[in-house]
Amino acid sequence: MRIVLLSLSLAVALALGSAVAQTVTVAGGAVGQELELTRAAADRYMQENPGVTVEVLEVPDLADNRLGLYLQFFEAQSSEVDVYQIDVIWPGDLAVHFVDLYDYGARDVADQHFPAIVENNTVDGRLIGIPWFTDAGLLYYRTDLLEEYGFDGPPETWAELTEMAQTIQDGERAAGQSDFWGFVWQGNAYEGLTTNALEWIASNEGGSIISPDGVITVNNSNAVEITDLAASWVGTISPPGVTGFGEEDARNMWQAGNAAFMRNWPYAYSLGQQDGSAVAGNFDVRPLPAGDTMGGEPAATLGGWQLGVSRYSNNPELAADVALFLASYDEQKVRAVEGSLNPTIMALYEDADVLEAVPFFGSLFDVFTNAVARPSTATAPNYAQVSSAFYTAIHSVLTGQEDAETALALLEIDLEALTGFPTGTP
Amino acid sequence: MTKESRALQPAKSRGPSKLARGEERTALWLLLPSFLIIAVVALYPFGRVVLSSFTDERFAAGTDLRGEFVGVVNYQRLLSMTLRQVPAVVDVDTGERVLRDGQPTFENPRLFLRRLGTSLPLDAVATFRIGGNLWVLGATSASFIRSVWDTLVFTVSSVAIETVLGMIIALTLAAKFLGRGVMRAAMLVPWAIITVVSARIWEWMLQPTRAGFFNTLLNDLGVTDGSYAFFQTAALQVPAMVAIDVWKTTPFMALLLLAGLSTIPGELYEAAEVDGASPIRRFFSITLPLLMPTLAVALIFRTLDALRVFDLFQVVYGEARYSMASYAYYQLIAARNVGMSSAASVIIFVIIFAFALFYIRALGVDRDE
Numbered sequence: 015m016r017i018v019l020l021s022l023s024l025a026v027a028l029a030l031g032s033a034v035a036q037t038v039t040v041a042g043g044a045v046g047q048e049l050e051l052t053r054a055a056a057d058r059y060m061q062e063n064p065g066v067t068v069e070v071l072e073v074p075d076l077a078d079n080r081l082g083l084y085l086q087f088f089e090a091q092s093s094e095v096d097v098y099q100i101d102v103i104w105p106g107d108l109a110v111h112f113v114d115l116y117d118y119g120a121r122d123v124a125d126q127h128f129p130a131i132v133e134n135n136t137v138d139g140r141l142i143g144i145p146w147f148t149d150a151g152l153l154y155y156r157t158d159l160l161e162e163y164g165f166d167g168p169p170e171t172w173a174e175l176t177e178m179a180q181t182i183q184d185g186e187r188a189a190g191q192s193d194f195w196g197f198v199w200q201g202n203a204y205e206g207l208t209t210n211a212l213e214w215i216a217s218n219e220g221g222s223i224i225s226p227d228g229v230i231t232v233n234n235s236n237a238v239e240i241t242d243l244a245a246s247w248v249g250t251i252s253p254p255g256v257t258g259f260g261e262e263d264a265r266n267m268w269q270a271g272n273a274a275f276m277r278n279w280p281y282a283y284s285l286g287q288q289d290g291s292a293v294a295g296n297f298d299v300r301p302l303p304a305g306d307t308m309g310g311e312p313a314a315t316l317g318g319w320q321l322g323v324s325r326y327s328n329n330p331e332l333a334a335d336v337a338l339f340l341a342s343y344d345e346q347k348v349r350a351v352e353g354s355l356n357p358t359i360m361a362l363y364e365d366a367d368v369l370e371a372v373p374f375f376g377s378l379f380d381v382f383t384n385a386v387a388r389p390s391t392a393t394a395p396n397y398a399q400v401s402s403a404f405y406t407a408i409h410s411v412l413t414g415q416e417d418a419e420t421a422l423a424l425l426e427i428d429l430e431a432l433t434g435f436p437t438g439t440p
Numbered sequence: 441m442t443k444e445s446r447a448l449q450p451a452k453s454r455g456p457s458k459l460a461r462g463e464e465r466t467a468l469w470l471l472l473p474s475f476l477i478i479a480v481v482a483l484y485p486f487g488r489v490v491l492s493s494f495t496d497e498r499f500a501a502g503t504d505l506r507g508e509f510v511g512v513v514n515y516q517r518l519l520s521m522t523l524r525q526v527p528a529v530v531d532v533d534t535g536e537r538v539l540r541d542g543q544p545t546f547e548n549p550r551l552f553l554r555r556l557g558t559s560l561p562l563d564a565v566a567t568f569r570i571g572g573n574l575w576v577l578g579a580t581s582a583s584f585i586r587s588v589w590d591t592l593v594f595t596v597s598s599v600a601i602e603t604v605l606g607m608i609i610a611l612t613l614a615a616k617f618l619g620r621g622v623m624r625a626a627m628l629v630p631w632a633i634i635t636v637v638s639a640r641i642w643e644w645m646l647q648p649t650r651a652g653f654f655n656t657l658l659n660d661l662g663v664t665d666g667s668y669a670f671f672q673t674a675a676l677q678v679p680a681m682v683a684i685d686v687w688k689t690t691p692f693m694a695l696l697l698l699a700g701l702s703t704i705p706g707e708l709y710e711a712a713e714v715d716g717a718s719p720i721r722r723f724f725s726i727t728l729p730l731l732m733p734t735l736a737v738a739l740i741f742r743t744l745d746a747l748r749v750f751d752l753f754q755v756v757y758g759e760a761r762y763s764m765a766s767y768a769y770y771q772l773i774a775a776r777n778v779g780m781s782s783a784a785s786v787i788i789f790v791i792i793f794a795f796a797l798f799y800i801r802a803l804g805v806d807r808d809e
Contacts, residue, residue, distance in 0.1 A: 078773075078774070081773070085499060085500040085776070086500075088500040088502060089500040107776075111502050193649070193666065202672075202760070204759065204760075253648060253649065254648065254668070254672075255647070255667050255668070255669035255672065263648075267649060395776065398775060398776070399774070399775050406759075413672060420550070424550055424551060424554055428554075431560060431561045
């Protein structure tokens, strides 16, 4: 009897022990269908790997709040979470808390992903996160209105956009649509304005605020010129309240049929095509316009999420396996087809199933290869302050408190003090 | 409360009796557990904050290092201020001041401050015109100084408005009328709503489009074109916070005052009425003096609460405009600067403490009569 009991308790202890060791917790987002998709993927992993439990921890929607939560785990060096879903701007700041995925088999798959994202996730030669899905700024435009007002196609440059937006807005207002505006975007003083303004400046050959090798380039005439143009939109082709707009404010106005153009992330596409949207079937997306300088090319700010494995995990090997599984070709394909989340694996943009489910992914390919990264890696661990200084400066121009020339000169001095980097031209 | 405890103490002139000394010892032993709890939950964390305010510790730095001791650098960075006269723009050829519309023009104050070449760049907190000259108040942490000022303005205006409105509501609800119970319950609804939720509700009502209630209303009245950006207009940012806070917290004020009103004996009013005192006279001679202790407690509660305001500012403005507490949060989470955040928290503590002392002195909370 005693032996039976002993062996029973031993078996239970072993089972418990192995169960504890074989549990991987993934901290994942729950925006839209994200959570369901991640849970389904976790189930597939568990089917393939009996004995392993993959749990999904739901984290806050807003990136800032999510970072606050993660930092508390890191401060406590907690092993509670093994795999973290991390924003494209965090690898530089958080590198110290993650293992190098190259040590866990990522070298075989890294070159399938967009090189710009892999480079962004690489800190001192260490791969901090495997790309999971990506985002880039896009121009949404109303095909029906462009046709109605006799335009051949969407605008190629910001100046063209300004003109077309004004024409359509004047026409629609005259037709009695008093709430109609030409162009909506994200102008509130937050990270979203950094992404918008970086697109304007980069597309006008104004650099990317701080270059990857650590030179402050933001104070230049091309940047001043395009920032002044953007400030001129406020109250003319964009509502005065655009300086308080986030992604959803812009999308709501757009989806109600009250805007001719919108700058937003790809997520607004499927929502805009759903039943009940006033613009369903009447819009398309394209890369954002280029600047008016000679070599100006469209630029899209890189967004998106990666999976990193915590240094404090009890089982980094298994956690890395889960992360690489979730970011694999097959899993990214499911997320693209079912959730229209942009894959980071280049080949998926030629996959027939993906293109059938989400046709606009085909035209996005170039946008992603040209995506401009925010200077988060070069400025780590000060990126949040750099971004805050940048969007505060841009916001002061948009609200008319400062002219662009002064604001960017002030910003340059602040960034010098903050980072200690030299200044230069882009 | 204070009356009883004082009553237990022997008169000072006679010196403590043996019995009183024994009672004091017992009292000390009885208080000891409370002291221990306070030491653990209040003194230790506070001491830790004070200590880290003298370091350059980083939040979640990923190492076991607690940061280096840096002295008072964090306080210097937060509090350094300077008042400077902004140079007028002078014509290089003539040496005379450049006029625009008959007014002298000045250099951009912010650029002027930055170009002073101080080790930490100065930014402008405010500018003033004195005579024909332009002065600028510069600070190394202009947003912190602004957050202190904004929080003080927020506190004084919201508490003042809440007190007046709360008094009116309390006096109304103290009267006997049909449905008083329902009214008293209804009054509490805004107070019952979580601040984050009420902040979001107001954020929607004040949206910069006609999807927002106020823009629709003002547009229908012909005041605006339906796209007024309340939260983006600098002059309206703090008043908007005051409005939300008044809406939410007036019920609390009213509730406290109502409780105070119910302790005033009705005979006093009857006697005053017999003596022919007018309602206004009755309010100022009976209600207000007898309500003073309650009012003092309510004011202290609300003032200290308002000085700590965090959720409202954080939800609506994030990093566009700070309260003192949301600035400390920004320094900790976004800037990950434990030292600066701690120093800001200590300064907040000192400010709140000063307010508490002021109230205790000014309102005589510690006096017996």
